[in-house]
Amino acid sequence: MRAVIVDDSVLLREGVASLMRANGFDVIATRPDAIGLVDLVTEQRPDLVVLDIRMPPTHTTEGLEAAVAIRRTTPDVAVLLLSQHVETRYAVDLIADGSGRVGYLLKDRVTDVGEFVDTARRVALGGTAIDPTVVGRLVGRQRRNNPLEVLTDREREVLERMAEGRSNAAIAAALDLTERTVESHVRNLFTKLDLLPEADDHRRVRAVLVYLQSLGV
Numbered sequence: 001m002r003a004v005i006v007d008d009s010v011l012l013r014e015g016v017a018s019l020m021r022a023n024g025f026d027v028i029a030t031r032p033d034a035i036g037l038v039d040l041v042t043e044q045r046p047d048l049v050v051l052d053i054r055m056p057p058t059h060t061t062e063g064l065e066a067a068v069a070i071r072r073t074t075p076d077v078a079v080l081l082l083s084q085h086v087e088t089r090y091a092v093d094l095i096a097d098g099s100g101r102v103g104y105l106l107k108d109r110v111t112d113v114g115e116f117v118d119t120a121r122r123v124a125l126g127g128t129a130i131d132p133t134v135v136g137r138l139v140g141r142q143r144r145n146n147p148l149e150v151l152t153d154r155e156r157e158v159l160e161r162m163a164e165g166r167s168n169a170a171i172a173a174a175l176d177l178t179e180r181t182v183e184s185h186v187r188n189l190f191t192k193l194d195l196l197p198e199a200d201d202h203r204r205v206r207a208v209l210v211y212l213q214s215l216g217v
Contacts, residue, residue, distance in 0.1 A: 001124050004044070005030045006037060006051035006063065007082070012107075016050060016082070023117045032056070034066035041070050041077055048124040053083040061087070067094060071102070078124045082107055086134055100205040103129040103165070122165060128208050129165030147210060150192045158185045163208045 003025045007013040010032070017027045028046055031037060033056045041049060049070060053063040064087060067079045071094060078101035079094065086106070094102045103123040109131060110116050119129045148156060154175075161171045168186065172179045186204075193210050195203045 001048060001121065002026045002028050002044070002046040003048045003050060003120075003124075004028060004037075004041065004046045006032075006034060006049065006055070006066075008032050008052065008055045008059075019113060020050075020117070020120065025120075034062045037066045038069045038073060041074055045074065046077060048078045048080060048120060050080045050082055050120065053081055053085050053087060064094075075101070078102070078126070080105065080120055080123050080129075082110070084108060100126045100128045103127075104131055104134050105129065106131045106133055109133060119165065127165055128163070128205055130163045130208070132160075132164055147193065151189055155185050155189045155192070158182060159189055159207060159211050162186075162204055163211055 001024070003020055005013055005017045005020070005027060007016070013030050013032065017030050021027050025048075028044060029040060031040075034051065037049075037051075049067075051063045051067060054060060055062045063081065063083070067081060070077055070079055080103035081094075082105050084107050094104070101123060103119060105116070105119065123129055148159070151159065157175060158171055161174055166174065168179050168182045171177075172182045175182070177185075189207060190203055193207055195206050195210075
């Protein structure tokens with residue numbers, strides 16, 4: 001898998017690049033800012049772009065703006081935000097097309113190298129991975145007429161962990177359930193959210209999209 005790493009911290013940038021190279025990624029470029037990043041991605045078509053949210057020159061939302069532009073212009077390129085900051089409204093914007101290939105992890109919570117690499121690979125292959133802290137912040141910003149009101153508490157718990165990018169087996173372990181029970185909850189929430197039968201991977205992404213949109217700004 002070909003990757004581009006973008007972060008204004010040279011230590012973090014080169015550290016992540018070295019880590020990913022050691023785990024089979026071909027890091028084709030590293031950059032200290034998002035200037036010209038969209039053009040680079042359009043020309044080189046990497047499988048994955050890992051980038052920070054706040055970068056020069058203003059250290060506000062340069063990375064997020066670049067991520068949204070990449071998703072709009074090259075939707076086949078995955079984007080993994082690796083940041084210290086929680087910007088919940090952009091988490092919704094980034095997955096608004098429901099096509100996956102988006103991750104949002106908080107730097108301080110990345111404590112396991114293997115798990116990070118697995119997440120990066122899963123996102124590059126079309127998955128969605130949202131940090132539990134981001135999910136928790138979204139939970140605190142519920143809209144009125146929330147479509148999730150039709151779900152049971154357990155179904156919501158399952159959906160929250162789906163938004164974190166967990167498999168049914170991982171959800172079962174986290175909630176102390178059998179995998180078959182989790183599968184039943186997943187089928188039920190698909191039905192309650194009016195997600196018509198299609199590939200389950202795509203329905204999982206759409207379910208997460210409904211979840212984040214209903215809990216966003």
